[in-house]
Amino acid sequence: MSFPPMFRVKQRFEGPTLHNIPSAVRETIASLRLGDRVKPGQTAAITAGSRGIANIDRITRAVADELKALGLKPFIVPTMGSHGEATADGQRKVLEHYGITEAAMGCPIKSSMEVVRIGETKGLPVFCDKNAWEADHIAVVGRIKAHTDFDGEIESGLFKMMAIGLGKQHGAEHYHRAGHQFSYAEIFPSVGSAVLQTGHILFGLGIVENGYDETAKVQALYPKDFWEGEKALLKEAKAWMARLPFDAIDLLIVDEMGKNISGAGMDTNVVGRPFVQKVLARPKIRRVFVRDLTPESEGNAVGIGMADFTTRRLVAKINYKAMHMNAITSGVPEGAKVPMAFDADREAIQVALGMIGLTPPEQASVVRIKDTLHLAEIDVSEAMLPQVKADDRLSVLSGPAPLAFDGKGNLPPF
Numbered sequence: 007m008s009f010p011p012m013f014r015v016k017q018r019f020e021g022p023t024l025h026n027i028p029s030a031v032r033e034t035i036a037s038l039r040l041g042d043r044v045k046p047g048q049t050a051a052i053t054a055g056s057r058g059i060a061n062i063d064r065i066t067r068a069v070a071d072e073l074k075a076l077g078l079k080p081f082i083v084p085t086m087g088s089h090g091e092a093t094a095d096g097q098r099k100v101l102e103h104y105g106i107t108e109a110a111m112g113c114p115i116k117s118s119m120e121v122v123r124i125g126e127t128k129g130l131p132v133f134c135d136k137n138a139w140e141a142d143h144i145a146v147v148g149r150i151k152a153h154t155d156f157d158g159e160i161e162s163g164l165f166k167m168m169a170i171g172l173g174k175q176h177g178a179e180h181y182h183r184a185g186h187q188f189s190y191a192e193i194f195p196s197v198g199s200a201v202l203q204t205g206h207i208l209f210g211l212g213i214v215e216n217g218y219d220e221t222a223k224v225q226a227l228y229p230k231d232f233w234e235g236e237k238a239l240l241k242e243a244k245a246w247m248a249r250l251p252f253d254a255i256d257l258l259i260v261d262e263m264g265k266n267i268s269g270a271g272m273d274t275n276v277v278g279r280p281f282v283q284k285v286l287a288r289p290k291i292r293r294v295f296v297r298d299l300t301p302e303s304e305g306n307a308v309g310i311g312m313a314d315f316t317t318r319r320l321v322a323k324i325n326y327k328a329m330h331m332n333a334i335t336s337g338v339p340e341g342a343k344v345p346m347a348f349d350a351d352r353e354a355i356q357v358a359l360g361m362i363g364l365t366p367p368e369q370a371s372v373v374r375i376k377d378t379l380h381l382a383e384i385d386v387s388e389a390m391l392p393q394v395k396a397d398d399r400l401s402v403l404s405g406p407a408p409l410a411f412d413g414k415g416n417l418p419p420f
Contacts, residue, residue, distance in 0.1 A: 008368040009408065009409045011407060012374065012385045013386055013388070013405030014385055014403040014404040014405055015403065016383055016401050017383070020246055021222045030224050031072065031224050034211070035072045035226045036072070040076055044078055044208070047078075047079065048079070050079065050142065050143040051080075051137060052066060052082045053138070054083065054104075054106055054115075055086050055167060057265075058265075058267060062104050067110065080145075081116050083138045084100065084101055086100060089328075092119060094119055100302075121133040121174050122134055127200040135174055143207075146168055148164050148167040148213065150243050156189065158189075160195045163236045163240065165232065166194050168198040175335055179337075212236060215243070215247075218382050248381040249275065250289050250384070252371070252386075254291075255289055255290070256359070256372060257295065257371075258291045261417075262376065263303075263378075266303065267300060271309025272294075292362045293358045295351075295354050305325025305329070307329050314358065315345055315354045315358055316346070317347060318348065320347070350411075350415030369389050370387060370389060371390050373390070385420075
């Protein structure tokens with residue numbers, strides 16, 4: 007089989023870049039004038055999730071430092087639902103991957119799966135991490151972006167952090183089940199609102215990234231401003247987010263998937279595979295081949311079910327306990343379904359190109375990406391050059407070049 011020649015293409019994205027991140031965090035928190043709301047010596051829990059957020063270690067450290075400047079005693083709590091195998095040690099290790107350790111943060115990390123019931127919404131119990139609840143204050147830190155599973159005014163951000171994050175595995179399982187009966191767009195904000203009503207939340211810090219996976223904006227919010235503030239930040243996040251610039255693709259090759267890339271392993275907004283309650287008009291991708299799993303995922307390959315083909319080396323890295331716990335908690339067994347796995351990339355690509363219809367393989371529309379988070383540079387096949395030349399946001403960096411395989415039939419790193 008003949009493979010199509012490939013070209014390296016650069017994408018231009020919109021959105022600012024925040025250069026002095028610690029200073030920006032301090033300034034936006036200082037603008038809230040929290041000194042009147044706290045007392046020296048009080049404790050404050052800082053949320054820390056499991057997503058691969060750019061500069062999250064620097065951001066978290068800056069939050070801790072600002073709380074110390076207010077005379078508070080901060081500590082960090084892992085807030086990531088069932089991730090890390092739903093164990094205290096596992097969640098602490100997830101944070102270590104992102105550089106969030108006690109030594110680096112200058113404050114304790116209190117990791118526990120124990121929760122307390124703090125309220126009710128829509129007939130559902132509302133839970134909170136016990137360590138966070140016992141603190142005098144809670145600072146909610148989270149990235150605001152389009153969710154992979156649903157569309158709404160509020161998607162992935164502070165409200166989801168208060169629900170799925172602070173709820174730990176116990177709460178996350180309850181809310182996901184309720185989300186299948188109602189909708190995630192209704193349940194997550196409802197639970198987050200119930201947490202806000204307790205008065206335990208001191209402030210929130212919303213993080214927005216640009217299309218280059220760089221910190222674009224940080225904004226501190228009073229609890230009363232969470233709803234309108236997050237709505238506004240989500241609009242900016244969607245405007246700046248990275249996407250594939252094509253409406254139709256025969257084969258998408260994804261070098262790596264993982265929990266640090268997306269909660270769904272691969273961002274549905276990029277791969278165009280509707281997941282749970284997501285509605286996607288584009289892109290339409292006939293076949294998806296994912297080659298490997300990131301080390302930061304600790305073997306959790308949830309989302310692999312969106313792919314049509316994978317490799318045996320990826321499958322060998324799967325921690326089924328972690329993946330199944332994630333799928334069970336979210337109530338989405340499809341995410342843990344393992345597709346056809348091949349010994350080598352060449353074989354997988356041959357099979358995939360043989361299953362795209364009547365288009366000859368050498369004329370196929372093929373796109374290769376590092377992962378769904380990093381899309382500034384992508385590889386495209388020759389058949390897509392007319393679309394590239396017609397888009398002023400795209401420019402050809404190099405090519406044409408053949409798909410090059412090593413002695414074992416595998417592609418080199420992107």
